[in-house]
Amino acid sequence: xxQRRSFLKSxxxxxxxxxxxxxxxxxxxxxNERILRLYNTHTGETLKSxxxxxxxxxxxxxxxINHLLRDHRNNKIAPMDPQLLVxxxxxxxxxxxxxxxxxxxxxxxxxxxxxxxxxxxxxxKHSMHLEGKAIDVRMPxxxxxSVHKAALSARSGxxxxxxxxxxxxxxxxxxxxx
Numbered sequence: 374x375x376q377r378r379s380f381l382k383s384x385x386x387x388x389x390x391x392x393x394x395x396x397x398x399x400x401x402x403x404x405n406e407r408i409l410r411l412y413n414t415h416t417g418e419t420l421k422s423x424x425x426x427x428x429x430x431x432x433x434x435x436x437x438i439n440h441l442l443r444d445h446r447n448n449k450i451a452p453m454d455p456q457l458l459v460x461x462x463x464x465x466x467x468x469x470x471x472x473x474x475x476x477x478x479x480x481x482x483x484x485x486x487x488x489x490x491x492x493x494x495x496x497x498k499h500s501m502h503l504e505g506k507a508i509d510v511r512m513p514x515x516x517x518x519s520v521h522k523a524a525l526s527a528r529s530g531x532x533x534x535x536x537x538x539x540x541x542x543x544x545x546x547x548x549x550x551x
Contacts, residue, residue: 407462409438410473415445419473424462430455442479442508449482453505457545460529461508464543467523468515477509477540478502501531507544509535517541525550 407425412418420441424434438458443450465472481489481502490496501507512520517534520541524532532550533542 407459408471409458409462409465410471411438411441411476412473413441413445413476413479416441424455424458439480439505442476442505444480444482444485446485446488447482449480451480451482451505453480453508454545457506457508457530457543460527460543460545461510463529464520464523464527465512467526468512468519472512472515475511475513477511477538479508480505495535501544501546506546507531507542509540509542511540 405426405428406423408421408423410419410421412420418441420437422431422434422437424431424438435452435455435458439450439453442453461474465474479502481500483503486496486498486500486503490498490500510520511517517536517539521532521534524541524543528548529545530548531542531544531546534551535542
């Protein structure tokens with residue numbers, strides 16, 4: 374893959390809620406490429422990235438996505454399961470083209486998970502967020518029930534529906550829903 378192609382694949386736009394100037398690089402999806410538009414609701418960062426191209430995952434794009442999906446409580450970064458990104462892209466695609474996905478929770482460090490589990494009985498002590506295999510999302514302009522329905526129709530991993538908290542949980546574990 375030439376340098377220009379690599380640059381396009383790892384494109385990212387990050388904007389801070391504190392008004393830090395954004396870094397902008399073009400992300401243009403071609404046939405057989407997978408692209409995600411993500412917004413971290415806790416950090417205010419956004420990202421648009423082609424994470425799959427030419428038959429493989431794009432390492433620089435995965436690193437950018439891992440950074441955006443980090444534990445916002447302590448800035449710990451862990452590798453996210455690439456299959457989770459494929460699942461998220463499939464679900465987003467079922468609801469239209471170029472959807473912005475709001476990230477409520479991506480990776481969760483053991484410290485953060487322990488804290489959340491102590492505060493709520495809705496947090497699993499052995500959450501798949503700890504392994505980078507789960508993500509909690511919503512899509513502005515799309516009814517949460519539609520996101521839930523699209524996730525169920527993907528028939529891949531776990532799907533949790535939390536309408537009172539306004540998010541859908543997705544993971545790459547065994548097929549189940551709640």
